[in-house]
Each structure stands twice: as C-alpha cells, then as structure tokens.
Ligand code: HEM
C-alpha cells in the first residue's frame with residue numbers, strides 16, 4: 109500500500125500512513141475471513157441428492173451467539189481503531205504547535221492566494237503581501253495557516269503532506285503542517301468548485317531556510333523591506 | 344377471470360396508465376427506473392472515457408468540456424441514487440411485494456399510490472428536461488453544496504440547479520406518499536394470523552427504509568427550499584456575506600444523505616434475505632436478531648451524518664465522536680452480514696441465478712463495508728476524503744443493493760411479476776460478467792485514490808499525482824471495466840425480452856417458497872388473493888424435521 113501512496117513529506121504523514129496500514133491490516137484480515145467463510149459455505153453446502161438441509165432457525169441466544177460473538181469482536185476492533193486514531197486526529201487537526209511561520213491561504217475560483225505577514229510578522233496588517241499560486245515554505249519548520257475562501261467552498265489538498273482541509277467562505281480555519289523534505293509539490297482543490305475545478309492548482313516549494321528567506325525578501329515591496337515596521341504603520 | 348372483472352372492463356388508460364393496482368404501479372416504477380439506469384449508465388460511460396482519454400472525442404458523445412463533465416458527474420450520481428435505486432428497490436419492489444407478502448388485496452391507499460407514481464414521473468421529466476436548458480444541467484455534484492449551487496454566477500446556468508432542486512423536491516414528495524402507504528399497509532393490512540414477527544424480512548426492510556426516509560427527509564426539504572429561495576429570491580441563508588452559513592446546508596443534506604444510504608441498502612438486503620433461505624432450503628438464521636439489527640441500524644443512521652464533514656470545517660473536536668458512532672454502525676451491519684452467512688451453513692444450496700446474485704451482493708458489499716472503516720476514521724479520512732478511494736468505496740456499497748440486490752430480486756420475482764420463467768444460462772452469464780467487470784472497474788479506483796486522485800475532475804492528467812504510465816493504465820482498466828459492465832447487461836436485456844415473449848409459463852410457486860406471494864397465480868390477478876389467506880407460521884420454515892416437503896408455506900394448515 110505504501111507503494112500506492114505518494115511520497116510522504118510532512119511530520120504527521122508517517123502517523124497517518126501508519127494508521128492507514130494498521131486499519132487496512134485489521135479490516136483486511138476480517139475481509140478475507142468473511143469472504144472465505146461466505147464462499148466456502150456456498151461451495152461446501154451445495155445440494156447433494158438425498159440430503160436435507162439442517163433446520164437451524166437461530167432462535168436461542170446460544171445459537172445467535174455464533175453471530176453475536178464475532179460482532180462483539182468486531183466492536184472490540186472498532187474501538188481499538190478509534191482509540192489509536194483519536195490521538196492522531198488530535199495531533200493533526202486540534203493541537204496546533206507553536207508555529208515558526210504563518211500564512212493566510214485564500215481559495216478563489218480557481219486559484220490559490222497566499223498572504224504573507226510582511227515585515228511585521230503579523231497577518232491582517234497593511235504590510236501583508238499577497239502572492240498568487242506559488243507558496244514557499246521552509247523545511248523543518250511549523251507553518252500555521254489560516255484558510256478561507258472568497259466565493260464557494262474549496263479544499264486545500266497537498267497529497268505529499270497528507271494535508272487536506274476545506275476552505276469555507278465566511279470562516280477562517282486554522283491548521284498547520286511541518287514539511288520534512290525539500291521539493292516542489294502540487295496544491296490541488298479537492299472540492300468541486302465550478303467550471304475551473306479541474307484546472308485549479310498551485311505549487312508549494314519546500315526549501316532550505318536560506319532559500320526561503322530569499323524568496324520572502326523577493327516578494328516584499330522594495331521600500332517596505334527596508335523601513336522598520338513601526339514607522340510604516342504611521343504612514 | 345372473475346365475472347366482476349368481465350362485467351366492468353377497464354379502459355386501457357385505467358388498466359395500464361392511471362392504474363391504482365399496486366402491481367401495475369410497481370411495473371411503472373420499475374420501467375422508469377430501468378430507463379433511468381440506462382441514462383445513468385451512459386453518463387458513467389462518458390465520464391470513464393473522458394478520464395481515460397482526456398480531451399479525445401468520445402464515441403457517441405463527442406468531446407466534453409469541463410462544465411459538461413461537472414454536469415455529467417452530478418446527473419450520474421443524482422440519477423443513480425434518486426431515480427434508479429429509490430424507484431426500483433423501494434418503490435417498485437415495495438409496491439409489488441408488500442401487499443402480496445402480507446396477504447393484502449392492494450395498498451392501503453391505492454389512489455395515493457397512483458398519485459405518487461405520477462408525481463415521480465413528472466419529476467423525472469423535469470430532471471431530464473434540465474439537460475436541455477440554457478447553461479446545461481446542474482453541475483455542483485449530487486450533493487449540490489452552496490454557495491456553488493446557490494447562484495448562477497458561481498455554477499454557470501440559471502436553470503440547471505433550480506430544475507434539479509424542483510425535481511428532487513417533487514420526487515421526495517412522491518416517495519413520502521409511497522412511504523406513508525408502505526407503513527400503513529404493513530401495519531394495518533396484514534392477513535389474519537400474520538403477526539409482526541411473521542412478516543418476511545423484505546417487508547421489514549421496506550418498512551425500515553420507509554420510516555428512515557420519513558424521518559430524515561424533512562431537514563433536506565427545508566434545506567432545499569432555503570436553497571431555492573437563495574437562488575430565486577436572494578435570501579442568503581447560505582451566504583456568509585449576509586450572515587448565512589454554507590455549512591448549514593451540509594448538515595441538512597447529510598442528516599438526510601447518510602440515512603438515505605440505508606434506505607437503499609435495506610431493500611437490497613431484503614431481497615437477499617428472501618432468496619438465501621429459499622435456495623439453501625434453510626430457515627433464516629436469527630430472524631428476530633435481523634429485525635432488531637435493522638431497527639438499530641435505522642436509529643444509528645441518524646447520528647453519523649457529520650462523518651461526511653470531518654474536514655469540512657466542523658469543529659474538529661466533534662470528529663472523534665462521529666467516528667465512534669460511524670464505526671458503531673458497522674456492528675448491526677456485521678450482524679446482518681454474519682446472519683446471512685450463517686443461513687448458508689449446512690444448507691442444501693442451489694446456485695440458481697437469483698442465488699448467485701444474492702451471494703454476489705454479499706461478496707461485493709464486504710469490500711464496501713470494510714473500506715468504510717478507513718473513511719469513518721477521521722484521521723485516515725483526512726487523506727482519503729474526496730479522492731477516488733471514496734468513489735470506489737461508495738460504488739462498492741451501493742452497487743451491491745442497486746445492481747446485485749435488484750438482479751437477485753428480478754430473477755427471483757420475475758416469474759411472479761410476469762408469469763414467465765427466465766433463462767438460467769443467460770442469467771448465469773449475466774451474473775458472472777457483471778461480477779467480474781465490477782471489480783475490473785472499481786479496484787483500480789481504490790488504487791488511484793491512494794495515489795491522490797481527487798474526485799470530480801475532468802482531466803486527471805493535468806495533475807502530477809495522476810501522470811505517468813501506471814496511473815494511465817489504471818484509468819484505462821477502469822474504463823474497460825465500465826464498458827464491460829454495460830455490455831454485460833446485454834444478456835439481461837435479451838433474456839428478459841425473450842422470456843417475456845416466449846418464456847416457459849411460470850407456475851404459482853416455481854421455487855417452492857413459503858411466503859404468501861407464491862400462493863397466488865403468476866402473475867397475480869387484480870385483487871391478488873381469491874380468499875383472504877390465514878397465516879399460521881413465520882416465513883422461513885424450510886427443512887422442518889419430520890416433514891416430507893422441505894418447505895412449509897405460511898398459510899398451510901398442518
Ligand atoms: C456502470 C457502473 C458505474 C460506473 C462505471 C460509475 C462510475 C462513476 C465515476 C467514475 C464517478 C466519479 C466521477 C468523478 O468524481 O469525476 C461516479 C460517481 C458517482 N456514482 Fe457512479 N458509476 C457506476 C454506477 C453507479 C451506481 C449504480 C450508483 C448508485 C446507485 C452510482 C452512484 C454514483 C454517485 C452518487 C457518484 C457521485 C457523483 C458526484 O460526485 O456528485 N454509480 N460514478
């Protein structure tokens with residue numbers, strides 16, 4: 109199964125892939141067992157001349173336990189899966205770690221817009237810088253994002269990061285990721301969003317810190333980059 | 344023919360068109376449903392061709408632009424769920440079987456029944472008409488989430504979505520009438536002696552499905568009305584700019600949408616539950632347990648809806664709770680599945696076509712069921728949500744009841760419906776071909792989903808994750824499989840048409856089955872039963888010890 113998944117490039121990818129394999133193993137065994145018994149019975153109990161079927165209505169609790177006991181075991185496995193999965197979900201979606209970088213991601217029909225906090229490091233101030241379609245992030249750093257949409261619902265999906273989150277107009281949803289490998293990955297939109305859904309994509313470039321800060325500088329307006337934040341706010 | 348019928352000959356219109364006979368209405372639903380399955384199937388062909396050979400002209404259709412692709416996906420899903428699964432499994436078989444199985448002359452409200460079909464028919468016309476309006480049919484997915492579906496500015500045409508909403512609302516009104524009829528009939532019109540726990544499981548499943556539908560559909564209708572108002576009166580229920588919230592629609596939709604899966608699944612399982620005992624000559628294993636599992640499934644189906652929205656912006660702290668309820672619902676479903684399997688144990692199994700399709704339902708469904716665990720677990724859903732893994736999963740859960748369950752029912756009850764026997768050889772060929780191509784089509788989609796292939800895109804090759812020879816090969820295999828599935832229906836059509844014209848005349852009870860529909864002639868006359876039957880026992884008394892016959896009809900006096 110790992111072969112089928114795209115390369116993993118985020119700090120939580122291993123947890124998610126491991127969980128996927130763990131679940132597949134458990135349900136795989138159940139699946140094979142159930143199919144084997146089902147098909148086995150269908151073959152083994154084919155009609156034979158002169159032989160009557162057994163009268164087994166399964167009315168007593170004892171008889172029903174043939175069905176109910178395996179179901180209790182299924183329930184047990186279910187709860188184990190939930191137990192293993194819950195902390196992973198919490199780690200990915202609830203407990204946002206202390207972040208090194210912050211970016212606002214806005215989905216629009218049909219492109220991704222990224223807002224960098226600008227020299228003051230704060231989103232929502234007027235030195236924010238918008239860049240379209242291509243986002244650079246430093247490797248090994250926690251990036252926090254604020255995700256929203258302008259028009260319809262979109263969904264931020266970076267397969268290699270195992271990152272997906274719907275972008276909802278009117279809401280700002282916070283999330284995070286930490287890339288563990290350098291490289292260039294596609295950002296796609298996983299929620300149907302109209303005519304251009306099929307061509308909506310962006311690029312995420314994961315690079316060393318130096319390359320990243322060069323990129324950030326190149327995006328800052330000439331003047332702004334050299335003036336301290338306090339002065340600019342007055343102007 | 345009774346003298347009364349001769350004395351009052353019915354006009355053609357009253358007999359075949361505006362009939363109040365539940366059997367005629369069933370056939371009307373059935374033929375409309377089969378026609379729509381053809382439409383839905385051809386749309387699937389168009390999608391599959393485009394996905395395997397993006398941009399190339401599709402034989403019989405031509406090239407397809409992204410907007411039309413979105414419309415095709417939307418209409419395929421909509422048609423398959425609302426205009427195929429519901430009319431065939433619920434309306435057609437429920438209508439045909441409920442009165443016959445409980446020993447009633449007709450539905451409780453025959454005129455309401457007729458009205459239900461004709462409203463459904465109108466809804467079908469409206470839906471099909473929406474293909475031809477300026478801007479084309481609805482293109483926001485069968486889930487029609489606003490804001491995309493909320494205004495023409497976002498989704499293209501003005502008329503497509505509005506007609507879509509109108510058609511869906513009309514259809515729901517039709518099925519509500521049908522559901523009320525089903526419930527009333529099953530509760531009130533049972534033959535003397537038939538207790539609730541003597542009803543065949545098919546009747547239970549139809550009853551369960553109708554009740555689930557009745558309770559879940561209200562919020563969706565409310566949601567649809569608000570959406571229509573947003574579109575035509577600019578109300579803004581789902582528009583954040585005016586204080587609305589798009590997520591509200593998702594809650595309303597899935598509060599209905601998830602129970603809907605069981606509305607489809609239960610009647611399919613009902614057909615399997617009738618066929619398995621007859622062709623293994625065994626009582627249904629754990630009949631009451633099955634009934635309780637149905638009820639528990641119904642109840643649980645109302646508290647799982649948010650698993651469709653794990654990453655849709657709901658509070659992430661809710662996810663684990665919905666994961667748990669979702670995974671819990673696998674328990675009553677497991678009870679049903681294991682009870683089916685236990686029914687085979689020590690049986691005397693004959694693999695006639697209905698039995699093959701019934702077993703096929705289970706074999707295929709198991710894969711749909713277990714992959715539901717991947718998606719019901721919130722953490723793994725992060726990656727898999729809205730990918731082809733989901734597409735493969737829900738086809739593996741829906742095709743068992745909608746295709747295999749329907750065909751099990753078709754081959755089993757065809758003699759009763761039409762008074763002719765079907766050809767076994769063609770039936771078996773139909774089964775094996777459909778069964779094999781099913782996997783050829785959808786296994787590759789699981790793998791594409793793992794690879795990160797997201798849904799509802801018309802050109803996968805635009806994305807890196809889906810480029811390369813391996814992904815292309817999978818696309819082509821899936822497309823070949825889909826064409827295979829469609830061609831595999833030729834033996835079914837040929838068999839049905841030839842058998843209708845000159846199949847062997849069917850006896851009243853060709854399968855030596857116990858339930859009441861087999862005590863009347865094939866096809867049953869108007870009014871069904873000459874005298875009201877008296878019921879003495881449950882429906883599955885097969886191979887009762889110390890009896891010569893291995894069946895024991897429900898109405899047979901000892
Ligand atoms: C010949 C058999 C079928 C084939 C080859 C097929 C193929 C497909 C494909 C490729 C998609 C996804 C398209 C996309 O996301 O771009 C799809 C979507 C869908 N299919 Fe099927 N399908 C078949 C039968 C059915 C049946 C029997 C049902 C239900 C009873 C069904 C229900 C759906 C639904 C609900 C969707 C989702 C539509 C949406 O995304 O809005 N399909 N099908």
Ligand SMILES: [Cu+2]
Pocket residue numbers: 215218261262263297298299300301305308
């Ligand atoms: Cu989008």
